[in-house]
Amino acid sequence: MKRRSLPRSISLLVVICGSLLAYAQSAAGRYEGTATDNSQQIINVVMDLKESDGKFSGLISSSQGDFAVIGGSAHGDAVNLEFDLGGSSGTIEAKLTDGRLVGTFSAGESTGTVDLKKTAGSGSPSAGLAPTPPMGWNSWNKFGCNVSEDMIKGMADAVVKSGMKDAGYVYVNIDDCWQVSRDANANIVVDPQRFPHGMKAVGDYLHSLGLKFGVYSDAGSKTCAGRPGGLGHEYQDAVQYAAWGVDYLKYDWCNATTQDAKASYANIRAALDASGRPIVLSICEWGSHQPWLWGKEVGGNLWRTTGDITDRWGGQDKWPDGSCCSNGMLAILDQQVGLQSYAGPGHWNDPDMLEVGNGGMTDSEYRSHFSLWAILAAPLLAGNDLRDMRPEIHDILTNKEVIAVDQDALGREGERVAKNGELEVWAKQLKDGGRAVVLLNRGSSEQEISARWEDLGYPGGLSASVRDLWAHKDLGKMAGKFSARVASHGVVMVTVKP
Numbered sequence: 001m002k003r004r005s006l007p008r009s010i011s012l013l014v015v016i017c018g019s020l021l022a023y024a025q026s027a028a029g030r031y032e033g034t035a036t037d038n039s040q041q042i043i044n045v046v047m048d049l050k051e052s053d054g055k056f057s058g059l060i061s062s063s064q065g066d067f068a069v070i071g072g073s074a075h076g077d078a079v080n081l082e083f084d085l086g087g088s089s090g091t092i093e094a095k096l097t098d099g100r101l102v103g104t105f106s107a108g109e110s111t112g113t114v115d116l117k118k119t120a121g122s123g124s125p126s127a128g129l130a131p132t133p134p135m136g137w138n139s140w141n142k143f144g145c146n147v148s149e150d151m152i153k154g155m156a157d158a159v160v161k162s163g164m165k166d167a168g169y170v171y172v173n174i175d176d177c178w179q180v181s182r183d184a185n186a187n188i189v190v191d192p193q194r195f196p197h198g199m200k201a202v203g204d205y206l207h208s209l210g211l212k213f214g215v216y217s218d219a220g221s222k223t224c225a226g227r228p229g230g231l232g233h234e235y236q237d238a239v240q241y242a243a244w245g246v247d248y249l250k251y252d253w254c255n256a257t258t259q260d261a262k263a264s265y266a267n268i269r270a271a272l273d274a275s276g277r278p279i280v281l282s283i284c285e286w287g288s289h290q291p292w293l294w295g296k297e298v299g300g301n302l303w304r305t306t307g308d309i310t311d312r313w314g315g316q317d318k319w320p321d322g323s324c325c326s327n328g329m330l331a332i333l334d335q336q337v338g339l340q341s342y343a344g345p346g347h348w349n350d351p352d353m354l355e356v357g358n359g360g361m362t363d364s365e366y367r368s369h370f371s372l373w374a375i376l377a378a379p380l381l382a383g384n385d386l387r388d389m390r391p392e393i394h395d396i397l398t399n400k401e402v403i404a405v406d407q408d409a410l411g412r413e414g415e416r417v418a419k420n421g422e423l424e425v426w427a428k429q430l431k432d433g434g435r436a437v438v439l440l441n442r443g444s445s446e447q448e449i450s451a452r453w454e455d456l457g458y459p460g461g462l463s464a465s466v467r468d469l470w471a472h473k474d475l476g477k478m479a480g481k482f483s484a485r486v487a488s489h490g491v492v493m494v495t496v497k498p
């Protein structure tokens with residue numbers, strides 16, 4: 001049957017309405033900035049702008065009060081908004097360019113200028129990412145610069161075959177060294193020997209397995225391994241990543257010289273969002289500029305809190321070049337104390353990737369490492385060779401009861417609630433009102449450790465059910481405390497449910 005085409009005038013209308021709608025949609029989002037009134041008073045403003053079927057709504061919050069958005073229109077880059085002043089209405093007439101809304105406002109007697117910048121939040125492509133800590137695999141801890149298409153595909157197959165995907169591991173992240181240079185147009189060039197079919201082919205393969213694709217770059221001019229960094233190419237790279245189907249970007253901090261950390265990460269988040277693709281942003285500046293204080297605000301989904309982890313139990317040593325530091329697992333753990341309140345759904349403290357299975361610790365130490373990372377609500381990024389895992393390592397990484405603690409929907413990071421020399425109790429509040437508890441013995445001989453209900457925030461007399469998450473066994477109801485003998489460098493991990 002021959003399809004009848006629409007009359008020309010109607011087609012034109014459809015195109016015009018379509019493009020107006022596209023503009024209306026791009027105006028929606030969360031904005032932060034200031035209004036300056038005609039007496040030069042500066043008013044802080046946060047605006048959440050929503051758009052549905054061409055109609056605007058939302059809320060303007062300011063130091064002068066909160067005002068509901070009750071109407072508006074967007075044509076080209078012009079955005080006009082009407083907000084409720086209770087009996088009358090105020091207006092904003094502005095232009096939206098590169099995520100910045102600049103113009104004038106009028107609110108009763110008061111008039112002036114507005115300058116608002118779009119931030120990650122409701123309405124942006126990255127809104128709602130990482131509601132629980134990201135889980136997956138990353139190439140760095142085991143393979144360093146030795147990355148290739150074959151290895152990554154093999155690892156992805158292993159994520160599926162080993163049951164890791166079923167246990168929640170979905171990101172397959174290529175760390176440093178996939179990139180070699182920039183071409184004449186400054187586009188990033190992928191190593192043609194190691195990735196002969198390019199990055200989109202890798203992304204397509206991962207997506208065909210139901211997995212997600214992560215890459216790595218750096219906020220400075222070069223990555224830590226000396227490959228081209230992202231500085232000055234943030235928007236160009238973001239468009240490229242989106243075209244490859246990238247779902248996760250780890251952004252490092254080598255060679256960043258005098259750059260401002262917060263501004264640099266806000267910039268890459270804005271660039272990723274401008275690509276239109278939801279991409280998790282992993283801030284990797286090693287805690288140097290206290291990213292827990294600003295990481296959420298700039299749209300980071302996780303931020304490293306420390307220098308790199310090393311595959312050993314504890315201790316902190318200088319690197320051979322004298323710089324600080326190579327951190328054992330416990331050294332990283334100790335640096336998390338006090339940071340717990342900064343984590344929550346969508347924005348997590350990152351104590352670095354897992355070393356489980358890489359050979360530098362005993363199985364018991366790896367069980368401790370995994371349990372503690374779960375208590376910390378840490379991103380769980382395995383860093384071992386999944387194609388060749390001993391069953392003991394497989395069983396650690398896929399312990400669903402421990403993973404459930406990490407992924408608990410409340411999104412609370414746990415904390416150290418008791419310490420007596422080498423003996424510690426760590427606890428994490430769970431959504432159902434229960435607690436996950438780790439008894440940690442850092443010492444060199446077996447010891448008894450007790451978790452007292454008061455230390456968990458419960459009344460001492462409360463009767464609660466205790467379940468051992470490594471033995472997969474209910475231990476019955478207890479009141480006052482739970483005690484267990486804990487092996488040297490080991491943990492006992494339980495849930496306590498009233």
Ligand code: GLA
Pocket residue numbers: 140175176216223224225252284286307308
């Ligand atoms: C830094 C990061 C590591 C890793 C390497 C890659 O050291 O902290 O996690 O990404 O760079 O060069």
